[in-house]
Amino acid sequence: MKLETLLQSNISEELKNIATKVYQEERITIEDGILLFEKADLNFLGSLSNYIREKKHGDITYFNKNFHIEPTNICVFDCKFCAYSMLLRNKGDYDAWEMTEEDIYKTIRSYNDKEVTEVHIVGGVHPKMGLQYFANLIKNIKKIRPELHVKAFTAVELEYMCRKAKVSYQEGLQILKDHGQDSLPGGGAEIFAESVREEICKDKCSSAEWLEIHETAHKIGMPSNATMLYGHVESYADRVDHMNRLRSLQDKTGGFNTFIPLKFRNGNNQMSHIKEVSVLEDLRTYAIARIFMDNFPHLKAYWPMIGRETAQLSLNYGVNDIDGTIDDTTKIYSMAGAEEQSPNMTTSQIIDLIKKVNRKPVERDSVYNVVNDYSETVPETA
Numbered sequence: 134m135k136l137e138t139l140l141q142s143n144i145s146e147e148l149k150n151i152a153t154k155v156y157q158e159e160r161i162t163i164e165d166g167i168l169l170f171e172k173a174d175l176n177f178l179g180s181l182s183n184y185i186r187e188k189k190h191g192d193i194t195y196f197n198k199n200f201h202i203e204p205t206n207i208c209v210f211d212c213k214f215c216a217y218s219m220l221l222r223n224k225g226d227y228d229a230w231e232m233t234e235e236d237i238y239k240t241i242r243s244y245n246d247k248e249v250t251e252v253h254i255v256g257g258v259h260p261k262m263g264l265q266y267f268a269n270l271i272k273n274i275k276k277i278r279p280e281l282h283v284k285a286f287t288a289v290e291l292e293y294m295c296r297k298a299k300v301s302y303q304e305g306l307q308i309l310k311d312h313g314q315d316s317l318p319g320g321g322a323e324i325f326a327e328s329v330r331e332e333i334c335k336d337k338c339s340s341a342e343w344l345e346i347h348e349t350a351h352k353i354g355m356p357s358n359a360t361m362l363y364g365h366v367e368s369y370a371d372r373v374d375h376m377n378r379l380r381s382l383q384d385k386t387g388g389f390n391t392f393i394p395l396k397f398r399n400g401n402n403q404m405s406h407i408k409e410v411s412v413l414e415d416l417r418t419y420a421i422a423r424i425f426m427d428n429f430p431h432l433k434a435y436w437p438m439i440g441r442e443t444a445q446l447s448l449n450y451g452v453n454d455i456d457g458t459i460d461d462t463t464k465i466y467s468m469a470g471a472e473e474q475s476p477n478m479t480t481s482q483i484i485d486l487i488k489k490v491n492r493k494p495v496e497r498d499s500v501y502n503v504v505n506d507y508s509e510t511v512p513e514t515a
């Protein structure tokens with residue numbers, strides 16, 4: 134919708150004021166962000182976020198060919214929303230796993246003849262898998278597949294690794310980088326508001342530590358992503374505060390590639406009594422993220438978590454990236470009750486999914502260089 138049409142529509146002056154800012158490329162404030170959550174309807178948010186999305190990326194929708202390795206689900210921490218972690222004290226439980234180094238190399242080798250460009254390595258925080266162990270692991274992964282981009286370890290894992298190894302974040306990250314780690318995923322951010330963190334994940338790294346680790350990574354030339362776990366006990370103001378802390382850091386470093394809102398799923402965890410938010414709320418959150426995070430180049434909808442149809446819808450609400458083919462290699466969401474119990478899409482399925490909503494599928498590498506433009510590929514199914 135054009136600005137003139139939007140301004141002529143029956144919306145309040147305060148929302149018109151925000152729309153004008155967006156069309157004039159003026160940053161919206163924290164108060165504006167909260168107002169959008171409280172008062173703006175989906176059509177209004179769709180118009181503004183899609184305007185920004187198309188201005189930045191046209192119809193391009195990125196995906197990559199990736200797989201995950203989750204070395205263990207044994208974790209020293211006890212996040213209330215986590216369906217995945219087997220606490221250290223339950224180590225004997227049949228659901229707990231610990232991959233050996235050889236298991237991990239075998240997994241890497243199993244992709245030898247496949248066109249993947251990225252491995253995403255995250256897991257529980259295991260007290261015996263330390264900095265040097267992971268540094269060697271990455272070095273050996275790179276020996277097997279030198280060109281594979283290694284996106285590894287959330288700030289939560291990194292804080293613990295550095296603390297145990299008694300090194301600064303800069304030293305620890307430099308060691309990992311020197312052994313071949315390329316970037317950091319966005320996990321562990323949850324919600325930065327300290328009161329919420331206290332309630333849902335009080336024993337893991339603080340918000341300040343999460344932000345410091347990403348800042349340090351950017352400083353030494355490792356890009357990263359950022360997530361936000363929404364739809365549980367946080368308020369709208371907490372969501373905007375979270376995005377604002379990220380927006381401020383991005384102003385300083387420019388090292389974030391992608392913002393990834395993650396919808397809280399309530400299966401099999403200590404917060405199962407909390408009702409999940411609606412798809413409407415998912416789309417509103419994506420849209421407001423796109424409007425607020427003006428300095429983040431990309432907005433990702435992680436399809437294994439929200440499902441394929443919502444991922445398709447999200448492409449009209451600011452999203453321009455839907456992650457990758459995944460190849461059934463992650464358990465974190467399926468264990469929390471997400472739609473996709475065995476997340477796996479072939480390249481042609483991902484292309485079809487994007488084309489069916491009239492967007493252009495483009496395969497990217499981990500830092501958004503174009504690998505293959507599939508926009509002229511004819512969909513397999515009508």
Ligand code: V47
Nearest residue numbers: 214215318319320321358360362395396397398469
């Ligand atoms: O930090 C855990 C989330 C995150 C639940 O950087 C849950 O490209 C919803 O960060 N309901 C880890 N979410 C995963 C992650 C990620 C995923 C995909 C791509 C990238 C990237 C990063 O998963 C955790 C937490 O916020 N999570 N449990 C749950 N019940």
Ligand code: SF4
Nearest residue numbers: 208210212215218257
């Ligand atoms: Fe451990 Fe991560 Fe689960 Fe928290 S979210 S309990 S840090 S695996």
